[in-house]
Amino acid sequence: MIKRRGHRWALVSLAVMLLGLLSGCWDQRPVETRAAILAIGVDPGPRPGLIRVTFVFPNVTLTAGSLTSVPSSQETFTMTVTASTLAAALSAVQREQSRAIYLGQVRVVALSTRLASRIWTTSLHDLTQMGTMVLSFWVVAASNAYKLVTLHPPTEMVPEVALYRALSCKCQDLRWPGRAWSVWTNAVTPGVTPAVADVSANAATNTFTLNSLAVWARNGVSTWSREATIGWAYLTGRSLAESVSIRTPSGNIANIGHIHGTAHLQFSGTVRHVQLVDIIRLQGTVLGGGAEMGSGRRDPALTEDVSRTIRQACDAAIQAAIDGHTDPFGWHRDLIWRRGDAFSPAQAGTISWKGWRVVVRLSFQIRNEGVLR
Amino acid sequence: MRPSLSPQNYASSLLASVLAGSLFCWPLHVVLAAGQNADLVLLLAGGTMAIWTGIVPGVGREPTPVATVLDGMALVLMMAVDGLILVSLGSMLQTFYFPETPRWALVGIFLAVVVGWTLRRPHSAPILAGLWIPLLLAGSLGMAGLACTNLRFIRVLAPLPTIGLRPLGLGLVVMAFVVLPLPITLRRYGGLRQETPRWRDRLIPAMVAWAFLGVLYAVVVGTLGPTALTHLRWPLVFTLDQVTLDSAFFLSRIGLLVIFAWTLGAAVGVLVHFDVMVSSPRGIGAPLWAIPAIGAVWFAAILAIPSPAWATWWLVHRVDFAAAGYLTLDALYSSLRLAHSHRARSRFDIP
Structure with a gap:
């Protein structure tokens, strides 16, 4: 009996010890001593080699009751530091902040298009290697990152970065790239150029617009035209609700909207001469204008015109890629993977379109929505 | 006298024994060794596991000198693999969950x-x-279902037309530390069943473990691609980390929860290995005092091993080759015994 009781005491003391050890009490940070970063903006610094990093924090003095009375510009506060890398900026802002920096809630990281692409690479690499950071935030490009992350769109009631919502929802015309983990994946994979959304901020109206693609090559970040961006979306099957306006023979403007569809690739050819067929299947709806509206019949001429516009956009995208020696489509990567030499060091070079022939096979269909708008 | 094992517990123990530790570093080393032929390695390993369940006797074997040596090899290698995996497990916990707790404390609690x-x-x-x-x-399967929304490269999962024999072989050797506990667990736990486990009873758990590893492989490679995953130390944790439920605030890192739960799975796996070690229906069984001794050796190893990268290097470049050697020897011996017993049966048991 005595022996059994001894065992029980040993068990109880072991359990008490484990409860203390396993609770993680030594790693805990109460929420009021934490400073969660919502957004990070990176701009060029005063001297080459330096960056100016803006951190956006939620205003912790806000209560649920005071949310309506406080202007939206006071829902967050910012801190700006100058450092050589993003990792150094994080430790600098931690020195200035009385509370412990928390990186688990970062929603958007905006990088300036005026930065050298080396800084883009190291910034993203720093964020990935930290381990404590979840890479589900969005990476965007902006000419002035500070202006973008300090915008306060009036529609947002809680301190939540509106840009995150705009990018995460499927309400945009095209599915923008830029989830941090996939941008990082592309940055370390040969044969694909990382691309993110280029966002322009309008400080007067406190709004932002997502308009074009920022393609991040070795020699710098270039912003594509709107037409090339839409072409990229068609070619990669990322078009969700694009629209095209066509002037009909009768002089009206017909609007074709909700253009969406899929894209499939077919590779053929030899090692030196690659033939790529991009099979795009799209469909759209007549939204308004034109004599075709009420009749409900399909007009082959209208389909033809829309197809031509889509083709022009695709050609613009391919031309932009060839001109910039970039491949935001990931076609070079797909070819490398299909051939099975993903790990050969020869593939780590720059993108070359020499010997490539890209054929776009497009089928476009106008669907009748059945109702007049 | 211990009670006999129910079929469910038998199957779960086999799963725990195979999956426990290998889950955390899956599928990095196979891809590093075999490149894009890793899917073929996985298929071949599945085939090997299926054959194993067929040739391993279900009830333990005669304690011949050869069998005793082979069993001893299996136990020593299993303990070495577990110890090295514990080091990287501690390092994983430290990176993702307890950044300010030293590694030896995390592993020490686990060992205690x-x-x-x-x-x-x-x-x-x-x-x-x-x-x-x-x-x-x-x-984990529910989690893998959620992670499917991030799948981008389905095509990479298809086998390549170009097959490199050397990468394929190396990949199979890397897989050895995953398969290593399977035969001895099959044998020793099979002997504890009331009725001899049929081939089906042994095949199904092995194939479930294999399919589970296959699903995880598909999720990781399909999300990151074969190149990017080699830049990470814990590709599986990274992949599941990105599964976000934007609408549910409190569950924003649901993938990490599942990974953390698997530390419990690892503990169960080590418990099964310990049990396999001390319980032996036939053949050698270690005495109970060996368990704290092994715990002490592991703890000393954690203090001595400078980095988890070092431990992984030893696991992949040294222990794995020994494990592959053991598996080959044991397969040869088991199939010889099987052939012998068939011949004996056909000679004496003619109806």
Whole structure:
């Protein structure tokens, strides 16, 4: 009996010890001593080699009751530091902040298009290697990152970065790239150029617009035209609700909207001469204008015109890629993977379109929505 | 005298034994060794596991000198693999969950629980496995379902037309530390069943473990691609980390929860290995005092091993080759015995 009781005491003391050890009490940070970063903006610094990093924090003095009375510009506060890398900026802002920096809630990281692409690479690499950071935030490009992350769109009631919502929802015309983990994946994979959304901020109206693609090559970040961006979306099957306006023979403007569809690739050819067929299947709806509206019949001429516009956009995208020696489509990567030499060091070079022939096979269909708008 | 194993506990113990530790570093080293032929390696390993379940006798074998040496090899290698995996497990916990807790403390707690439990209830491992492993499997499969929204490269999962024999062989050798505990667990736990486990009883758990590894492989490679995953130390954790439920604030890192739950799976796996070590229906069985001794050796190893990268290097470049050697020898011996017993049976048991 005595022996059994001894065992029980040993068990109880072991359990008490484990409860203390396993609770993680030594790693805990109460929420009021934490400073969660919502957004990070990176701009060029005063001297080459330096960056100016803006951190956006939620205003912790806000209560649920005071949310309506406080202007939206006071829902967050910012801190700006100058450092050589993003990792150094994080430790600098931690020195200035009385509370412990928390990186688990970062929603958007905006990088300036005026930065050298080396800084883009190291910034993203720093964020990935930290381990404590979840890479589900969005990476965007902006000419002035500070202006973008300090915008306060009036529609947002809680301190939540509106840009995150705009990018995460499927309400945009095209599915923008830029989830941090996939941008990082592309940055370390040969044969694909990382691309993110280029966002322009309008400080007067406190709004932002997502308009074009920022393609991040070795020699710098270039912003594509709107037409090339839409072409990229068609070619990669990322078009969700694009629209095209066509002037009909009768002089009206017909609007074709909700253009969406899929894209499939077919590779053929030899090692030196690659033939790529991009099979795009799209469909759209007549939204308004034109004599075709009420009749409900399909007009082959209208389909033809829309197809031509889509083709022009695709050609613009391919031309932009060839001109910039970039491949935001990931076609070079797909070819490398299909051939099975993903790990050969020869593939780590720059993108070359020499010997490539890209054929776009497009089928476009106008669907009748059945109702007049 | 211990009670006999129910079929469910038998299956769960086999799963725990195979999946426990290997899960965390899956599928990095196979891809590093085999490149894009890793899917073929996985297929071949599945085939090998299926054959294993056929040739391994279900009830333990005659304690001949050869069998004793082979069993001893299996146990020593299994303990070496577990110790090296514990080092990287501690490092994973430190990186993602307890950044300010030293690695030896994390592994020390883990060891205290596992060794203490084995000394107190040496044969409860199959019951624990029967409870936790199905739960963990279901949770992980649900998680893998959510992670499918991030799948981008389905095509990479298809086998390549160009097959490199050397990468394929190396990949199979890397897989050895995953398959290593399978034969001895099959044999020793099979002997504890009331009725001899049929081939089906042994095949299904092995194939479930294999399919589970296959699903995880598909999720990781399909999300990151074969190149990017080689830049990460824990590709599986990274992949599941990105599964976000934007609408649910409190569950924003649901993937990490599942990974953390698997530390429990690892504990159950080590418990099963300890139990396999001390319980032996036939052949050599270690005495119970060996368990705290092994715990102490592991703890000393954690203090001595400078970095988890070093431990992984040893696992992949040294222990794996020994494990592959053992598996080959054991397969040869088992098939010889099987052929012999068939011949004996056909000679004497003519109806």
